[in-house]
Amino acid sequence: MSSETIQPCNLTCVKKMGQNGIVQPLLTDLYQITMAYAYWKAGKTSANAVFDLFFRKNPFHGEFTIFAGLEECLKFLEKFSYSESDIEYIKQILPSHIEQEFYEYLSSLTAKDLKVYAVEEGTVVFPRVPLLRVEGPLIVAQLVETTLLTLVNFASLMATNAARYRMAAGNLKLFEFGLRRAQGPDGGLSASKYSYIGGFDGTSNVLAGKLFNIPVKGTHAHSYVTSFSDFSELITKELHPKDGGPSKDILELAIGFRKRLISIFNVLLSEVSDGELAAFVSFAIAFPENFMALVDTYDVKKSGLINFCATALALNEVGYRAVGIRLDSGDLAYLSNIARSYFKKVEEEYKISYFSSLIIMASNDINEETILSLNEQGHCIDAFGIGTHLVTCQKQPALGCVYKMVELDERPRIKLSQDVEKVTIPGKKDAYRLYGETGYALIDILQRNLEDSPAEGKKVLCRHPFQESKRAFVKPSSVKKLHQLSFNQGKICKPLKNLQEVRKTVEQSLKILRPDIKRTLNPTPYKVSVSDDLYQFLHTLWLENAPIGELS
């Protein structure tokens, strides 16, 4: 299919194809197209290349990364083709001397001759292990570089960030509330999607819910509370009992309950906001099954909690259960403990069995450290609503995935650097994960493509790629090949998993990591090694390619 049918921001199209509408062949850097022309002029149309897409350092001072974005990459390749208007535009931006035959060549290009070997989406991955190995015609493999990188980098960063929040929050609910603060509309959508696969339970982003089938959740804003000043503004005060019968005046009921609550909690009537109670009653009438109130507009202890409990008790009178509260300022540990103690007291006073377990949600500039600190302090929060820090990945705003040529026409290629970490590992490689008896992953090993795979129960020499003295024999209890052929002959050749399945993969994949590798403070690095054969190959090639200097 040509990209003509996929107009930018055509969201019907996103829904139908599960593909972001702005992902198309021109979503790339100009230099890919100028290189394509120069390759074409140089007669390299039949050259065959192998590229590795990998990163060099885990994000967030951590020692693991979650690989995400694969589905988008494969869908992009499946429809990779320049439309007539793409070609017209490229003609406008390239110099006028470019030969017409090149444009004809570009018009006919598809990704049908590419093969992509990929790690399963949602898997925990480590530096230097190729996430994708792209094999095929040099020009096409080069042309897709930027798009593949932009699809993998943010997705993986976001999924990793979310997975870290999930680990910090344990079994508590996590909701992504970041659209308003995200890096633009596409950043917002991607953040909602990949935070869900990283372990969030839902999003406030309605379009993300519609497009990706993610649960959507929400409460209300301070403006809803401040829009009410007193009881006279309430036009609707009545609600029919859940089980039928004549309607009851919820405001009157709530005012009655509030009188008693004021004396139980030792608060003055003048301290409790009437506008806030009017707002709560109005919201409860609108959503009797889903009443969740933001209680920090005026004063949590003296007003918000009293008004919430009064409204929840009124709802209870007509057979509805309130859901809970949201705290959005102040000391969240302290206020959540206070809120829980209020709920327990009300439960005792009114003998309402569910009251002590009403949900307490916390929001306000929360990040991974805040959650860990709250855990240490002790709190009664059941759910977090998290925006800015999550979706902007404030702690580290980019993952450094790169795309490097490792082989051309069956001859290995190496990129040298003064910085050893930046030297590429040449040649077509396979990656294996070796597991120990406990089920935890011991080490990843990269091997030359022609080597036999490591076998269960058989010793394998694992070497540090650059430090000669660092090596170990590893006897794996089980071995997993990390790459699978995922794109071949122009088609996605491995069934795609839905978002829920990828989310499950993330959860399972993190279980195979030892806790010390996952901890937040000074985690132990997980080792990525090379086989002895690959070690020799890499270092021989390195010496061959490094010029010998002369001193005079």
Ligand SMILES: Nc1ncnc2c1ncn2[C@@H]1O[C@H](COP(=O)(O)OP(=O)(O)OP(=O)(O)O)[C@@H](O)[C@H]1O
């Ligand atoms: N118990 C706690 N331990 C650690 N951090 C907390 C705790 N309670 C709240 N925080 C965090 O502290 C920060 C408080 O933010 P800020 O200084 O803006 O206060 P605020 O409560 O929002 O004030 P205001 O009422 O003026 O809006 C937020 O990032 C919040 O997540």
Ligand SMILES: O=P(O)(O)OC[C@H]1O[C@H](OP(=O)(O)OP(=O)(O)O)[C@H](O)[C@@H]1O
């Ligand atoms: O704090 P975040 O993690 O980004 O979570 C989302 C925030 O967005 C909402 O209000 P907003 O920040 O727009 O206004 P507020 O600061 O006055 O609450 C909400 O009340 C949270 O505070």
Ligand SMILES: O=C(O)c1cccnc1
């Ligand atoms: O539903 C909410 O409570 C919400 C949504 C977005 C941002 N802050 C809060």
Ligand SMILES: [Mg+2]
């Ligand atoms: Mg805020």
